[in-house]
Amino acid sequence: TAVDPARINLLFERFISVERGEPPDIDVDFEHERREEVIQYIYNKYGRERAGLSATVVHYRSRSAIREVAKAMGLTRDVEDALANTISGRRSGAIDDAHIREAGFDPNENRLGQTLRLAREIIGFPRHLSQHVGGFVITRGRLDTLVPITNASMEKRTTIEWDKDDLDALGILKVDVLGLGMLTCIHKSFDLLSQHHGQKLNLSNVPAEDSAVYDMLCKADSIGVFQVESRAQMSMLPRLKPREFYDLVIEVALVRPGPIQGDMVHPYLRRRSGEEVVDYPSKALRNVLSKTYGVPLFQEQAMKIAIVAAGFTPTEADGLRRAMATFRRLGTIHTYRQKMVNGMIARGYAPEFAERCFKQVEGFGDYGFPESHAASFALLVYISSWLKCHYPETFACALLNSQPMGFYAAAQIVGDARKHGVIVLPVDVNHSNWDCTLEPGHGDRLALRLGFRQVKGIKQTNIQKVITSREEGNSRPFSSLEDLCQRSKLLPTTLKNLAKADAYGSIGLSRRQALWQVRRINPKKLPLFIETGENITEPNVKLPTMTPGEEVSHDYSSIRLSLKHHPLELLRTSLKNEGVIPMVQLNHIKNGKRVIVAGLVITRQRPSTASGIIFATLEDETGIANVIIWPKLFNRYRRETLASRLLFVEGVLQREGIVIHIIAKRLLDITNRLMALADPTTEIKKSEDTAAKISEKIYLSRNFH
Numbered sequence: 136t137a138v139d140p141a142r143i144n145l146l147f148e149r150f151i152s153v154e155r156g157e158p159p160d161i162d163v164d165f166e167h168e169r170r171e172e173v174i175q176y177i178y179n180k181y182g183r184e185r186a187g188l189s190a191t192v193v194h195y196r197s198r199s200a201i202r203e204v205a206k207a208m209g210l211t212r213d214v215e216d217a218l219a220n221t222i223s224g225r226r227s228g229a230i231d232d233a234h235i236r237e238a239g240f241d242p243n244e245n246r247l248g249q250t251l252r253l254a255r256e257i258i259g260f261p262r263h264l265s266q267h268v269g270g271f272v273i274t275r276g277r278l279d280t281l282v283p284i285t286n287a288s289m290e291k292r293t294t295i296e297w298d299k300d301d302l303d304a305l306g307i308l309k310v311d312v313l314g315l316g317m318l319t320c321i322h323k324s325f326d327l328l329s330q331h332h333g334q335k336l337n338l339s340n341v342p343a344e345d346s347a348v349y350d351m352l353c354k355a356d357s358i359g360v361f362q363v364e365s366r367a368q369m370s371m372l373p374r375l376k377p378r379e380f381y382d383l384v385i386e387v388a389l390v391r392p393g394p395i396q397g398d399m400v401h402p403y404l405r406r407r408s409g410e411e412v413v414d415y416p417s418k419a420l421r422n423v424l425s426k427t428y429g430v431p432l433f434q435e436q437a438m439k440i441a442i443v444a445a446g447f448t449p450t451e452a453d454g455l456r457r458a459m460a461t462f463r464r465l466g467t468i469h470t471y472r473q474k475m476v477n478g479m480i481a482r483g484y485a486p487e488f489a490e491r492c493f494k495q496v497e498g499f500g501d502y503g504f505p506e507s508h509a510a511s512f513a514l515l516v517y518i519s520s521w522l523k524c525h526y527p528e529t530f531a532c533a534l535l536n537s538q539p540m541g542f543y544a545a546a547q548i549v550g551d552a553r554k555h556g557v558i559v560l561p562v563d564v565n566h567s568n569w570d571c572t573l574e575p576g577h578g579d580r581l582a583l584r585l586g587f588r589q590v591k592g593i594k595q596t597n598i599q600k601v602i603t604s605r606e607e608g609n610s611r612p613f614s615s616l617e618d619l620c621q622r623s624k625l626l627p628t629t630l631k632n633l634a635k636a637d638a639y640g641s642i643g644l645s646r647r648q649a650l651w652q653v654r655r656i657n658p659k660k661l662p663l664f665i666e667t668g669e670n671i672t673e674p675n676v677k678l679p680t681m682t683p684g685e686e687v688s689h690d691y692s693s694i695r696l697s698l699k700h701h702p703l704e705l706l707r708t709s710l711k712n713e714g715v716i717p718m719v720q721l722n723h724i725k726n727g728k729r730v731i732v733a734g735l736v737i738t739r740q741r742p743s744t745a746s747g748i749i750f751a752t753l754e755d756e757t758g759i760a761n762v763i764i765w766p767k768l769f770n771r772y773r774r775e776t777l778a779s780r781l782l783f784v785e786g787v788l789q790r791e792g793i794v795i796h797i798i799a800k801r802l803l804d805i806t807n808r809l810m811a812l813a814d815p816t817t818e819i820k821k822s823e824d825t826a827a828k829i830s831e832k833i834y835l836s837r838n839f840h
Contacts, residue, residue, distance in 0.1 A: 184278060195257045201222065214240075230251055320533045344380065571583060684705050725788075775804040
């Protein structure tokens with residue numbers, strides 16, 4: 136990476152050591168759009184007889200178990216879907232009879248009861264052998280003399296039948312070839328900067344320690360920024376107040392299950408802010424923990440503590456690291472407890488301190504983060520922040536062109552860019568390319584033009600016909616829908632999808648006019664007869680203008696965002712009458728006050744460290760709000776929490792500095808109002824289930840676990 140390990144003072148034994156006598160642990164992140172290129176390069180360089188993707192064992196989880204048993208028991212597909220939808224998240228949680236009843240089924244019915252019992256039995260069982268996401272085996276001798284090499288379902292890929300534990304036991308090198316979306320985004324940002332500003336940047340020469348970048352991060356202005364765009368990270372940024380690169384290293388590592396479960400987060404923040412005295416039991420531990428105010432945050436620190444405070448050898452410390460890495464699966468870290476605690480006591484440390492140290496080390500068993508990884512990730516945090524701070528239109532353009540990736544969908548990326556003063560232009564047949572582009576001619580700033588990649592149902596090969604025909608003949612623009620059809624030879628389906636996306640603005644057609652004209656076009660008309668006038672010409676029809684609600688609904692349905700209005704803007708009057716306030720007003724409300732908000736549910740999170748708490752992020756036309764839903768409330772409002780696209784929340788405002796949360800007390804699913812926007816003739820009381828099914832296809836939310 137571009138991080139200097141000498142300057143950061145990383146522990147080399149974390150990567151490789153003489154005592155280990157085993158291959159090093161190598162993970163390499165590549166641009167996610169070019170990862171397959173790297174995979175094929177490895178095959179070509181080392182040969183398929185010496186290189187192959189390792190296997191991984193896929194186990195039954197609750198949802199897959201209930202689906203497969205339902206099939207075997209002969210239940211219909213709609214029943215199977217309904218049962219699977221009672222499982223929230225992807226983990227192997229319990230199949231709850233109460234949730235089955237909530238879905239309208241009787242768990243005591245003979246066949247259904249047997250289905251549920253069998254599904255519960257096979258949860259956790261191996262299901263099938265799959266290829267590892269990127270674990271490459273590379274051997275000096277022929278691999279095919281050791282293990283069968285098989286063709287994967289993906290073209291030009293071959294795999295072996297051994298998983299990572301098999302390879303560890305045999306001492307065979309495995310290199311993880313992983314894809315990282317932000318690397319793609321940064322590369323595309325650098326290309327755009329070179330094209331439009333003449334700047335030649337790479338990961339190592341972006342201007343360092345820019346105070347404006349840290350000012351932006353301290354305000355939690357980090358939508359789209361690598362690693363620090365989640366709700367938890369955005370809540371941490373104003374509390375941590377990063378002012379230098381190593382602060383970002385801390386930020387990346389701090390909001391992790393390991394530090395959270397090890398009770399390291401609050402002590403670190405108190406000590407950093409001067410609210411708590413930093414006390415080092417010995418000079419040796421000061422050298423290890425001074426950078427993190429006496430709180431161990433990294434795997435390397437845990438290893439160093441074991442060496443300097445408990446008398447571990449480097450080999451034993453590495454064994455501790457391996458135990459931390461496999462804690463959830465094998466649970467072997469407890470075998471080091473007595474040695475570490477007794478070793479620290481023997482060297483003069485208090486028993487309570489020794490126990491606390493081991494507890495913190497044990498916390499690393501759940502996703503403890505290495506300092507080396509945190510430093511590399513922090514560099515990408517800084518670079519993506521620098522791009523967002525100084526070139527928001529470039530960063531937003533590159534983000535959109537790198538989707539799918541990150542925490543937020545295109546609607547939030549575009550909305551945030553517009554709040555930063557970026558001019559965003561719609562998809563248009565005369566101006567757009569497949570990718571989003573930057574256009575000059577809008578004052579002293581470049582405008583962001585949405586690309587055809589945003590349009591649902593459009594293939595790049597078809598769009599290339601539009602671009603090619605547009606560029607031919609001295610880039611003569613299309614003058615009409617008929618002109619576009621004749622020159623590009625597009626099929627009616629593609630023309631209709633472009634009409635749905637309102638992409639004919641430059642030729643003077645509204646969405647409804649374009650949809651009407653697309654239906655009139657006969658692509659099989661011969662040009663000879665058109666030129667001689669021997670064709671049927673239909674009279675022009677005066678079409679009713681679409682309402683703003685219809686326009687917005689069609690926008691979200693076709694391009695997943697709207698440049699015209701936010702849906703909540705159109706519902707604001709009715710919501711105001713119900714006491715709902717805009718999100719922006721939350722900044723002026725005192726801590727502990729009761730508030731009512733409503734917004735599109737853009738993300739839901741249920742972290743393993745949160746004891747069942749769900750964090751939902753709501754968005755209206757003025758901003759976002761983070762809502763905390765406690766387990767007891769979730770059990771009461773389970774359907775509203777998991778299924779709603781538009782959520783009404785009554786709760787108590789909780790403030791810590793500029794960080795604001797709403798502790799939910801009452802939830803109401805008002806998704807049916809979104810459907811009423813799409814069709815003004817729809818009754819607002821239409822079935823909630825029907826509204827949810829329609830709206831979930833239009834207004835997407837992202838769920839993380």
